[in-house]
Amino acid sequence: MPSQTKPNIYFFFQTQTTLRNRNQLKDFIRDIFRREGRTLESLNYIFCDDQQLLEINRQYLNHDYFTDIISFELSQKNEPVVGEIYISIDRVRDNALQLGETYTKELHRVIFHGALHLCGYKDKKPRETTEMRKAESKYLGLYFRSR
Numbered sequence: 001m002p003s004q005t006k007p008n009i010y011f012f013f014q015t016q017t018t019l020r021n022r023n024q025l026k027d028f029i030r031d032i033f034r035r036e037g038r039t040l041e042s043l044n045y046i047f048c049d050d051q052q053l054l055e056i057n058r059q060y061l062n063h064d065y066f067t068d069i070i071s072f073e074l075s076q077k078n079e080p081v082v083g084e085i086y087i088s089i090d091r092v093r094d095n096a097l098q099l100g101e102t103y104t105k106e107l108h109r110v111i112f113h114g115a116l117h118l119c120g121y122k123d124k125k126p127r128e129t130t131e132m133r134k135a136e137s138k139y140l141g142l143y144f145r146s147r
Contacts (some may be wrong), residue, residue: 006030007040007080010027014048024106025108027144029115041080043118045111050090066111069110070102071117077142085114105140112139 009026019025033040050066057063057070068091075082087110096106116135117118122128 007033008042009040010042010044012044012046012051014046017089018048018104019047019107020120025111028139029111031108032112032115033119036116038119039080040118041075041082043049043081043115044084045114046084046086047089048086050088053086053088053091056086061129066091068095069114071114073118081118083118085118086113087111105144108143109136109140112136112143 007030008143011022020065024069029043052059053068053070054064054066057065060072061070066088070086072084072086073081074084087093087107092107092110093103093111095101096103099106101109113132113136116121117130121132121135124134
């Protein structure tokens with residue numbers, strides 16, 4: 001019988017931030033993929049600053065503006081998800097202030113947002129954005145209720 005191993009999820013900190021309960025968070029992210037019907041193989045979260053994410057945005061997406069997150073799916077179509085998610089800690093802090101939200105909750109919203117992109121959610125059109133926000137809220141509620 002083949003062994004059932006957990007998909008690998010790693011957190012890399014190019015910019016320091018507080019991220020508590022990392023093992024619980026990893027399990028929850030794995031659960032998001034399961035609930036969304038996607039098989040996860042591995043996922044890297046890279047926490048960086050505005051400047052680093054701006055350079056990635058320029059180099060890979062030809063966008064010349066700040067953003068809070070960029071998700072890259074590295075797997076082939078119909079294969080288990082392999083991805084990298086870059087998150088600007090600077091943007092998360094600013095967004096939390098502007099939205100009147102706690103830093104912790106905004107950070108988790110962005111973490112789940114990236115996972116949802118890799119599950120197939122989009123957010124370019126108003127209807128897609130509405131669906132993305134609903135899914136983010138659902139998973140934020142489930143995560144913070146379970147703690």
